[in-house]
Ligand SMILES: Nc1ncnc2c1ncn2[C@@H]1O[C@H](COP(=O)(O)OP(=O)(O)OP(=O)(O)O)[C@@H](O)[C@H]1O
């Protein structure tokens with residue numbers, strides 16, 4: 028993958044067209060996708076304005092809607108970061124789903140031997156276990172890339188499927204709680220270990236963890252020498268080697284951290300929502316994360332905003348289904364349209380950049 | 386169509402606030418070679434990029450054989466038979482030369498009959514006075530061969546106005562002579578007109594009919610080469626009488642302690658075959674050791690291995706400690722380098738000029754405290770370096786792509802030579818520099834030497850090398866085949882060793 032759009036040197040962003048372009052393009056892409064989506068629902072005999080009204084209402088129209096949106100945004104932020112961080116180092120990794128489910132599985136089983144302990148250390152252990160599992164999974168993809176020349180985009184996607192298969196294999200076999208009859212699950216975690224609800228917000232503490240990690244990622248990438256070094260590595264491995272940066276370590280380290288983010292997302296889903304690891308974890312957050320990161324142009328703070336938008340859209344799906352009897356997948360169509368439009372906009376931006384040079 | 390007459394009228398081109406071309410007019414007479422001279426950043430590349438439709442000037446006309454044409458894209462230029470060999474290579478590395486040539490045709494048939502195409506190609510290349518291997522992958526060609534292939538491509542495409550932007554910076558003098566001599570013969574025969582951008586006066590004198598000097602985007606002198614002396618051209622370039630070349634500080638004899646020691650170094654080339662074979666050498670404190678050799682004899686791989694960009698076998702020690710190119714070692718032992726093709730090998734185009742200037746010390750005070758970057762200090766440093774080395778750039782936040790070729794080189798010089806250099810590895814450090822910048826680079830390298838640094842200078846330009854170094858090592862087929870003190874060096878003997886012959 029030669030170029031990843033949206034990676035720019037932050038403090039030296041040229042103030043002019045380039046910066047404006049990087050905001051305008053995603054917005055344009057969403058508008059274009061909305062237009063196509065409007066046509067799509069019109070084909071179903073629905074009034075597009077009603078549909079968009081319901082999306083806003085279902086995602087952001089009430090405190091209940093906001094809670095739903097926020098609790099979806101929490102994992103989306105993390106899987107978005109899982110794509111954005113390797114992107115700084117020049118990698119396109121799209122296997123977030125696999126890292127997420129394995130992180131969730133690790134989080135679900137790690138505390139099972141310790142019933143009745145203090146909650147806080149157990150919650151920390153769950154998140155750390157999730158991070159390690161996810162990190163190792165992503166780390167594999169970058170190991171293969173650095174030492175075997177395997178394209179990381181493809182390997183991470185395939186590894187994702189393997190991760191999901193392992194998840195099924197274990198939750199339906201070795202780690203299955205015999206009491207889980209219709210939906211094979213691991214033994215439920217001690218209820219006292221569940222992440223608390225944030226007072227006043229009504230959303231689980233995983234949201235705070237996600238936000239904190241996004242802010243940390245923002246600060247690290249933008250204001251520290253680590254972020255600088257990572258951009259050097261991502262900009263040119265040749266030059267990074269010339270100035271003495273250990274390219275392999277930086278790339279593998281960055282993907283490990285990124286996989287850790289996705290793993291934490293899974294662990295949060297378990298520790299805050301499900302209470303156990305089962306197939307409810309596999310709802311495509313990992314893939315939505317790709318959309319989130321690309322739409323946010325791999326900028327951590329923008330990822331928070333985009334995660335809210337996409338979270339809101341997903342939250343409104345059930346309302347659309349109830350009110351208009353639009354199928355559940357309608358929202359997936361919308362998301363897919365946005366993604367395609369972002370990619371097209373990127374291609375056009377490339378062209379524009381070349382033209383403005385002239 | 387025979388050699389066209391091309392006229393550029395009142396060309397003006399801006400990049401933001403930067404006036405790159407200011408009302409430049411240029412007449413390329415039919416069947417002549419027209420040279421463009423000018424300092425780094427004078428606007429030479431910009432002018433010819435307008436001529437191939439790559440840039441769109443704000444103002445100006447282009448007339449071909451007296452008829453006005455608008456060039457909106459390189460395709461329009463192609464239709465007029467105008468083609469360019471760029472400062473950097475454009476062939477696809479993973480394809481053979483023949484494939485590159487055939488595929489570059491504007492109207493590619495849906496079905497390619499390779500057999501007949503190859504036959505046609507062989508016809509074309511047979512007439513050439515130099516050899517270009519057709520069925521070899523471009524990635525395996527030496528720089529000189531690549532450049533020849535680029536030119537053959539233009540001829541194969543039937544170009545009638547050939548633009549050469551610093552075509553010889555990667556060629557040995559002999560190769561340059563083959564290539565430019567051929568272009569010259571084609572123009573003499575009236576089959577071609579050409580524009581030649583060069584920093585080398587002797588080339589302009591030898592191969593060009595007319596010359597135009599650009600200074601800060603304006604055309605300041607134009608005329609027949611025969612009517613203008615080198616001094617007059619140089620004066621026009623820099624806008625003031627040229628002072629006599631600076632005298633290098635007198636050489637002091639090198640100190641006995643060895644700084645760089647390489648033992649039994651083996652390095653593979655891109656094609657997986659050994660490029661450097663059991664090479665051993667040593668460079669002392671206060672000494673410039675020069676490696677002479679025809680390009681493609683392992684110099685590139687040697688440099689990359691020393692810079693930690695290529696796997697190697699064998700030991701490299703610097704000041705007694707083994708050197709593996711980690712950041713700590715680089716800073717402690719003072720190992721810095723000036724690689725060739727600096728835009729690709731020493732700069733990150735996605736990052737700004739200021740950031741590129743900080744690649745060596747971004748993780749040290751004052752640019753960094755703890756882990757926190759201080760971007761204010763980074764900008765201050767950049768400002769200082771840009772002023773000190775007279776880097777001309779649209780701004781500190783400009784991307785490296787916006788700098789002219791020579792100014793990229795200056796930026797790298799500024800970054801590398803302002804460190805605490807104890808070992809400098811310089812590979813063709815003056816490629817693409819104008820004569821003022823060349824002198825300055827030589828001066829700085831000599832200064833580094835006189836300050837006690839050991840310098841390993843790799844150059845394909847034997848004259849440059851002999852004028853600068855204390856000791857010459859000749860590299861051929863991956864080995865050092867000859868070694869002589871510069872004072873006793875005989876160019877003919879060195880030339881023989883370079884050509885791979887044993888001394889008579
Ligand atoms: N794409 C660009 N964006 C902004 N500025 C540019 C761009 N390309 C060139 N410039 C500026 O235009 C001026 C002329 O550049 P040009 O490349 O034509 O110089 P040149 O004469 O070819 O120099 P050199 O001998 O170093 O190759 C320079 O000041 C350069 O910084």
Ligand SMILES: [Mg+2]
Nearest residue numbers: 429430789790
């Ligand atoms: Mg140029």
